[in-house]
Amino acid sequence: MTARSFIILTITLLAIASANAQNKLHYIAITAGASTPVGAYSKADAGSFNHWNNSAGFAKTGFAAGIEGAYYILPKFGVVGTVYFADHGALSKSDASTLGDSYTDAFAVDESTVSTSKRYRSLNVLAGPQFSLPLSKLTVDVRAMAGIIKSISTPEVTVQLEDQSSFTQKSSAASAFGWQVGAGFRYALSDHLGFLFRADYFKSNGISVDNENRTNTAGRLVTRQPVSWVNGIVGVSFTL
Numbered sequence: 001m002t003a004r005s006f007i008i009l010t011i012t013l014l015a016i017a018s019a020n021a022q023n024k025l026h027y028i029a030i031t032a033g034a035s036t037p038v039g040a041y042s043k044a045d046a047g048s049f050n051h052w053n054n055s056a057g058f059a060k061t062g063f064a065a066g067i068e069g070a071y072y073i074l075p076k077f078g079v080v081g082t083v084y085f086a087d088h089g090a091l092s093k094s095d096a097s098t099l100g101d102s103y104t105d106a107f108a109v110d111e112s113t114v115s116t117s118k119r120y121r122s123l124n125v126l127a128g129p130q131f132s133l134p135l136s137k138l139t140v141d142v143r144a145m146a147g148i149i150k151s152i153s154t155p156e157v158t159v160q161l162e163d164q165s166s167f168t169q170k171s172s173a174a175s176a177f178g179w180q181v182g183a184g185f186r187y188a189l190s191d192h193l194g195f196l197f198r199a200d201y202f203k204s205n206g207i208s209v210d211n212e213n214r215t216n217t218a219g220r221l222v223t224r225q226p227v228s229w230v231n232g233i234v235g236v237s238f239t240l
Contacts, residue, residue, distance in 0.1 A: 026072055027186070029196050031235030032065040035086050039203075039228045044095055046102035052220040057227065058155070059120050060089030064231045070130055080143050081127040088120035088229065091155045099220065103159050106219030113160040118171045121152040122227075124202070126180050137188040141198065149178040151207045154225060167213040169222055178204035178227075186237050196235040203228040 036042075037059035047053035066084025073079065091099075100114040128145035156171040184198025206224035214221065 025239035026070060026078070027194070027237045027239045028067065028069040029186075029235045029237040030067055031082075031084065031196065031198075031233045032063065033231055033233040033235075034061060035064040035088065035229050035231045036061045037088050037227075037229045038201075039226070041088075041225075041227045041229065044098065046098050046220050049105055052102065052106065054220055054222050055226055057088075057120070057225055058091050058095045059227070059229075060092075062087040062089050062120070064233065066124075068235075070132075072132070076132055076134075078130050078132065079127065080130040080141075080145065081125075082145065083123070083125050086120075086122050086124060086229070086231075088227075090119035091116040091157070096157075099157065099159070103161065103219045107161050107164070109162040109164070111162045115158045115160075116155050118153045118156045120154055120227075123150045123152060124148070124178065124180075125150070126178070139186045139188075140183070141186065142183045144179070144181045146177070146179040148175055149202075149204050149207065149227065150175045154207065154209065165213060167211065167215075170210045170212055172207050172209045172225070174208040176204045176207050178202060182231075184233070188239075192239050194237040194239065196233070196237045198231075198233045198235075200231045200233065201228070202231065 040055040041057035041059045043056035044058045045053050045056050064084050064086045068082035070078045070080040096114040096116050100112045103112040126145035126147035130143035133140045151172050151174050154172040157169040158166055160166040180200050180202040182198050182200030187195045204227050206226045208224055209222050
């Protein structure tokens with residue numbers, strides 16, 4: 001294909017896409033709902049001697065809230081983007097006790113005291129393709145997105161071993177790659193206002209975590225925390 005042919009083809013495709021886009025109502029939406037951790041992220045298990053669970057997140061069901069928007073380049077295919085905040089709680093007293101018992105066992109001491117602060121909070125920025133099937137007032141959406149999870153904080157865990165110095169698993173503000181898939185529907189209440197419901201699955205292989213004053217690898221040692229969750233989202237959509 002010559003450069004001239006390529007330019008002509010590109011202009012033609014853009015013109016077709018632009019014409020088709022006029023037949024589809026793009027939208028923005030404000031969303032909120034429950035966010036439930038799954039997989040290793042949800043586990044509250046420190047493991048056993050010499051088989052410590054370094055990926056368990058002890059995360060809790062929390063919430064997600066954000067904004068999204070979609071632009072359709074073809075009648076049923078568009079590009080969707082979202083920015084949302086997610087909270088998955090803090091470690092409980094029971095979690096601290098479980099971790100304390102594991103460090104007591106791992107370091108062969110009589111007692112360990114575990115104190116925790118901060119919680120799982122993140123900002124997630126994702127974009128990708130969306131397929132939509134209009135059915136009168138109801139529109140079914142299926143999409144796949146990828147992007148960045150920016151950790152605002154993770155639980156900070158300080159371990160004080162009997163007659164020894166303490167060490168700390170620091171709260172993380174790292175960023176990592178993540179992806180999300182989901183499906184749902186939008187129901188038109190009027191020409192420009194609609195109701196939205198959707199379920200999404202999010203996964204990231206890991207947020208890096210630093211440890212302070214850790215001189216050996218005995219016991220549970222978290223250097224990367226994998227995260228995954230399911231969002232059950234409702235919202236209000238505004239067609240443009």
